[in-house]
Amino acid sequence: MPRLGVNIDHVATVRQARKTVEPDPVWAAALAELGGADVITLHLREDRRHIQDRDLQVLRQTVQVKLNLEMAAEPEITQIAVAARPHQATLVPERRQEITTEGGLDVIGNLPRVEGCLKALRQAGIEVSLFIDPDLRQIEAARALGVQAVELHTGRYADAANAADQDREFHTLAEAGQFAIEAGLILHLGHGLTYRNVARVARIAGACELNIGHSIVARAIMVGFQQATREMKMLIDAAPRRISGE
Numbered sequence: 332m333p334r335l336g337v338n339i340d341h342v343a344t345v346r347q348a349r350k351t352v353e354p355d356p357v358w359a360a361a362l363a364e365l366g367g368a369d370v371i372t373l374h375l376r377e378d379r380r381h382i383q384d385r386d387l388q389v390l391r392q393t394v395q396v397k398l399n400l401e402m403a404a405e406p407e408i409t410q411i412a413v414a415a416r417p418h419q420a421t422l423v424p425e426r427r428q429e430i431t432t433e434g435g436l437d438v439i440g441n442l443p444r445v446e447g448c449l450k451a452l453r454q455a456g457i458e459v460s461l462f463i464d465p466d467l468r469q470i471e472a473a474r475a476l477g478v479q480a481v482e483l484h485t486g487r488y489a490d491a492a493n494a495a496d497q498d499r500e501f502h503t504l505a506e507a508g509q510f511a512i513e514a515g516l517i518l519h520l521g522h523g524l525t526y527r528n529v530a531r532v533a534r535i536a537g538a539c540e541l542n543i544g545h546s547i548v549a550r551a552i553m554v555g556f557q558q559a560t561r562e563m564k565m566l567i568d569a570a571p572r573r574i575s576g577e
């Protein structure tokens with residue numbers, strides 16, 4: 332059975348909307364652990380739009396399961412990763428204007444940058460996974476670099492417009508997954524997975540880790556909204572009444 336990595340970035344996105352202290356992704360990570368998360372995943376972006384440096388530092392000290400840092404292969408973030416020493420770093424592409432990570436890392440087209448980053452992460456004893464499209468040439472490039480794992484981008488499967496497209500994308504993923512495992516790589520998958528589409532991906536032979544963020548945070552808001560409203564109403568109802576004119 333694959334492990335579940337819970338991506339907590341969106342919790343920080345809500346906090347950063349007000350630049351305040353809540354909701355705290357550190358709390359969310361603890362609750363995710365209580366819910367059975369095997370991995371806590373966070374993405375420290377260069378633009379710091381959600382996760383902040385403080386979050387990584389505190390999570391490094393508090394998370395009891397595996398901590399997976401998604402990061403661009405850039406010198407500033409590499410230095411931070413080396414200092415924080417998460418269990419695993421997942422190298423992802425990053426573009427300032429994107430809403431979320433769009434497409435996998437082009438390992439072949441960015442070889443010198445990826446190699447430099449890998450060297451530093453390896454020296455710090457951090458396991459490395461590369462987030463790539465289910466493309467055999469990229470998997471081969473990952474194998475040649477000697478990384479431990481690849482995370483195959485499931486976005487095209489998740490976003491397929493109809494059942495036939497979804498079937499095709501699924502088979503591409505399953506075949507690429509098998510190729511990765513035969514190449515000696517640990518197989519992770521993620522992006523766009525939801526409560527509706529996860530089961531099929533979870534059954535891919537050899538799938539070791541699934542990273543899921545948006546769908547879990549979206550559901551957490553919905554299953555918690557009623558109770559949160561009730562608690563606020565109770566506080567209002569219980570507030571001492573002022574006598575008029577006081």
Ligand code: PXP
Nearest residue numbers: 432462521522523542543544545
């Ligand atoms: N894996 C990687 C490498 C990602 O960048 C993301 C998004 O941050 C995810 C998984 C999770 O994707 P989603 O939020 O769509 O579940």
